[in-house]
Amino acid sequence: MFLPTAGPTGHRQYIEYLFLVPYDLRKFTLVIVAAVGYNSVTRERVTGTIKFVLGLPSTRRDLLLGKLLSRSMILVIATGAMLLVESFLAASEFGQQYLLSFWTMGAWVLLYVIVWGAVVVGYSAIFRTGYRTLFALVGTYFLLSPNHGLWRVLVRPLFSLVFTGSWSTSVYETLATAPFWLRFVERLNPLISFWEAMRWSIHAIGPGEPAGSLVLNLFGLSVFLGFGTVPLLFGYYRFDARDLSSQPVSKQTRFRRYLRAVRTSSTSLFSRALLRAKSRTLVLFWRDIRQMFQNRVVVVGIMLVISVVTPQILQTIEPDPAFGMVGSLTILPSLFGLPTLILGVALGYRSVVGERVSKTIRIILGLPVTRHKLILAKVLSRVVGALFVLAPIFLFVEGLVILRFNRTFPLLFLTWSGLIAAFAIFWVTIAVGISAAVSSPYRSIAGCFGVFFLFSNNLGVWGWGVRPLIVTLFAGTVSGSTIRQVQDEVPLVRYLDHLNPFRAFQTVQESLFSLVGVGAEASSPSVPIVLFSLLVLLAIPSVSLHLGYKSFDNSEL
Amino acid sequence: MVVVEIQSLTKRYGDICAVEDVDLTVEQGEVFGFLGPNGAGKSTTINVLLDFVRPTSGSVSIFGINPQKDPQAAREHLGVLPEATGFYNRDTPREHLEFAIAMKRADDDPHELLERVGIAEVSDKAVGEFSKGMRQRLGLAIALVGDPDLLLLDEPLSGLDPTGAQTFRKIIREERDRGAAVFFSSHIMDQVEVLCDRVGIMNDGHLVAVDSVEELRTTTEVPFKLSLVLDSIPRDIQETLLRLDGVESVSIEGDGLTVGCSATRAKAAVVVQLDELGTTISDIRTDAPSLEQVFMETAAEVPRA
Incomplete structure (x- = not known):
């Protein structure tokens, strides 16, 4: 377990420390909630064990309540253990007189995980697969997250428009000092309600003075509890009404059938023409393009990318006070860092292993095609898919640039869009390679994020482990005190550090922006290191793909 | 002409021997039934022929082609219905067949194939809504695409109702009359008895008997x-x-x-x-x-x- 708040707290104020603990835990515990609960009911249904359980003298309500209790118990034990460690650290740092306020906070955190546990068990009863449950959970958090989610971008401005006639909301030190309408509206968000009610109760116990109305906080608490109860009840009613032995013909299914009929009539000629393609790789390619965009994970991934980048683009494409118009365009590649990762993984992680798990690989490889051609078609279709998704976003950005700046910056457009496209291709290729090498989609996702956490500049093993090790092993005695200075003095360290594709990408990015005349001349990297970086950026996905293919080729189906 | 040749085939999974020292040939125009209880090694043998599984030792060939070395060339001759195969649940049978037709570069009419296996009326329904028997019929239709020289069918009768089994028998006879060889595994004896020219009996990884049904009857100590x-x-x-x-x-x-x-x-x-x-x-x-x-x-x- 690692929490930034754990360990020596230095000269931090107790109250500041006390709020940092739930701040850290609110996301960390969600990972545990997702891991513990996302498959709680769906797994029983997918594996068919539910028929065994319900064949015994038990009801669906018993099953759901049992799931809720067992998952809540695991969550409470796991979170409680973390809180125990924290309380020990807090007592040794600040003394035992604060334990009451600490455990008041602790009780709120435990309630937080129980409520999220109810949400995830409810979702698991609503949705047919674990994936949908996971996406619903992530989507819920993304909708409600006060700082990063749609709440800030969409819901809050919408309410602001209703109450004040303006899209923009003023910033307040605390919610307690905000106008009444905002204090009320914000408490419709259960995560904000939770936070405000916790803050109020901790201050009521001390230290500090409670700010804000008790009634509003009680209302907020009921919203927060309702946030857990509603999905659970809805999940129960859906689960109770569902036929477990066959596919029910729901409104959704009817709607899908209607869409299928429309699609069949409009595209069958087109798809037939494509399937008459001369090359079998091309047949597989077109087939996979269609399959890819029918996949819900891919669709959700694309929607996630669009919803993450759109607000950021709208905020970014403004003349930068420090660097002018081009300044805002040069940060676009870093703005797309996480979205391209999401896109690449969503498009690639099931590409091969999905066929294996669903056993459709037996149909494909029963036809005249080799495994090599299959991998080739997969990587081509997924790369084209990524570009197909990114192209409209690029055009949207360029349209915004023309609208706001009255200029086109064609060279700069090619540079930033090329960089983003290259990064997306990098992730797609990595994901397809991993997908070919493993035997389950979960491992594929884990592999992709493992690569990310290995190389990520901020979060990764490279930053705190590999890079310092390289410096220690190869730098010897140099005068530079920072890693950057050491790299400037010792070329070997610089090259070794560029084995990290993110670092290599950064170097290529700097050199390209410098080439089109928008980067700082002084920071322009040397030609050999740029060429080395390009080599690394080509080599890593190629190696991933090659190893994936080799593993797939040797695997038994 | 020998269409399938298996020589000293052995497949081990760690300490478990799934198939041991199997020798077998199937001739052109022959219907060969591959019998055995669950876990006897039938599917493993078929999976080796399909290059889904690699042999530990020994060799297999289809029309003289080693499927491990040139799987595409071997599959050019094949119509395959693998055991427990998956289908694209959102696609229709027609779309599955169009894909198979394009891959085999054949010019079959999907509707005719679906009519032949008896599921033409659901040609535009999503396969996700199909029963096991309907999926088996679709799998058989895919195997028939391009008039293959050899039909390799793993448990094709599994999940079929009596009408389906009758359709299957009719198709197998038609394929034999066309000159194709049929190699299929099954544990439904009465169906095999009336269809096969020869049968091979697998047990515990060994091929314990290969002969015509009549010969087996007379030579076996029953x-x-x-x-x-x-x-x-x-x-x-x-x-x-x-x-x-x-x-x-x-x-x-x-x-x-x-x-x-x-x-x-x-x-x-x-x-x-x-x-x-x-x-x-x-x-x-x-x-x-x-x-x-x-x-x-x-x-x-x-x-x-």
Whole structure:
């Protein structure tokens, strides 16, 4: 377990420390909630064990309540253990007189995980697969997250428009000092309600003075509890009404059938023409393009990318006070860092292993095609898919640039869009390679994020482990005190550090922006290191793909 | 012409031997039934032929092509229905067939193929809504695309209702008449019995018998009953016959004599004995063992590891 708040707290104020603990835990515990609960009911249904359980003298309500209790118990034990460690650290740092306020906070955190546990068990009863449950959970958090989610971008401005006639909301030190309408509206968000009610109760116990109305906080608490109860009840009613032995013909299914009929009539000629393609790789390619965009994970991934980048683009494409118009365009590649990762993984992680798990690989490889051609078609279709998704976003950005700046910056457009496209291709290729090498989609996702956490500049093993090790092993005695200075003095360290594709990408990015005349001349990297970086950026996905293919080729189906 | 050749095929998974030292050939135009209980090694053998699984030792070839070395060339000749295959649940049977037709560069009409297997009326329904039997029929239709030289079908009868099984038998006969070879595994004996020119019996990874159904019946040591009608019943006939090797029971009913034999060789011995006793045999009838009896007897001969 690692929490930034754990360990020596230095000269931090107790109250500041006390709020940092739930701040850290609110996301960390969600990972545990997702891991513990996302498959709680769906797994029983997918594996068919539910028929065994319900064949015994038990009801669906018993099953759901049992799931809720067992998952809540695991969550409470796991979170409680973390809180125990924290309380020990807090007592040794600040003394035992604060334990009451600490455990008041602790009780709120435990309630937080129980409520999220109810949400995830409810979702698991609503949705047919674990994936949908996971996406619903992530989507819920993304909708409600006060700082990063749609709440800030969409819901809050919408309410602001209703109450004040303006899209923009003023910033307040605390919610307690905000106008009444905002204090009320914000408490419709259960995560904000939770936070405000916790803050109020901790201050009521001390230290500090409670700010804000008790009634509003009680209302907020009921919203927060309702946030857990509603999905659970809805999940129960859906689960109770569902036929477990066959596919029910729901409104959704009817709607899908209607869409299928429309699609069949409009595209069958087109798809037939494509399937008459001369090359079998091309047949597989077109087939996979269609399959890819029918996949819900891919669709959700694309929607996630669009919803993450759109607000950021709208905020970014403004003349930068420090660097002018081009300044805002040069940060676009870093703005797309996480979205391209999401896109690449969503498009690639099931590409091969999905066929294996669903056993459709037996149909494909029963036809005249080799495994090599299959991998080739997969990587081509997924790369084209990524570009197909990114192209409209690029055009949207360029349209915004023309609208706001009255200029086109064609060279700069090619540079930033090329960089983003290259990064997306990098992730797609990595994901397809991993997908070919493993035997389950979960491992594929884990592999992709493992690569990310290995190389990520901020979060990764490279930053705190590999890079310092390289410096220690190869730098010897140099005068530079920072890693950057050491790299400037010792070329070997610089090259070794560029084995990290993110670092290599950064170097290529700097050199390209410098080439089109928008980067700082002084920071322009040397030609050999740029060429080395390009080599690394080509080599890593190629190696991933090659190893994936080799593993797939040797695997038994 | 040999279409399938398996030589000394062995496949091990760690300490478990799924297939051991199997030799087998299938000829052009032949319907070959591959029998055996669950876990006997049938599917593993077929998976090796399809290059889904790699052999530990030995070799296989399809039309002289090693599927491990040139899988595409081998699959050019094949129509395949693998066991427990998946389908694209959101796609229709027509879309599955269009894909297979494009991959095989054939010019079949999807509707005709679906009609042939009896699911033409659901050609535009999503496969996700299909029953197991309908999926089997679709799998068979995919296997038929491009008039393959060899149909390789793993448990094709699994999940089929009687109408489906009848359709399957009709198609297999048509394919044989066309000149294609059919190699299929099954544990539904009565279906195999009426379809196959030859059968191979797998048990515990070993190929314990390969022959035509008729030959297997006559050569296998399967208990059977011999019914004889005599002009007169000799005295002490029961004691005399029971002394013969392979005779287990003798019963008399009027002029009829029913002899229970444990082995085929006992039949000749009974007839010779009756001749020596001077009685006239006016009728003789043997209740031939079913393929299931042959299978059970043959399988029992190889002790499980």
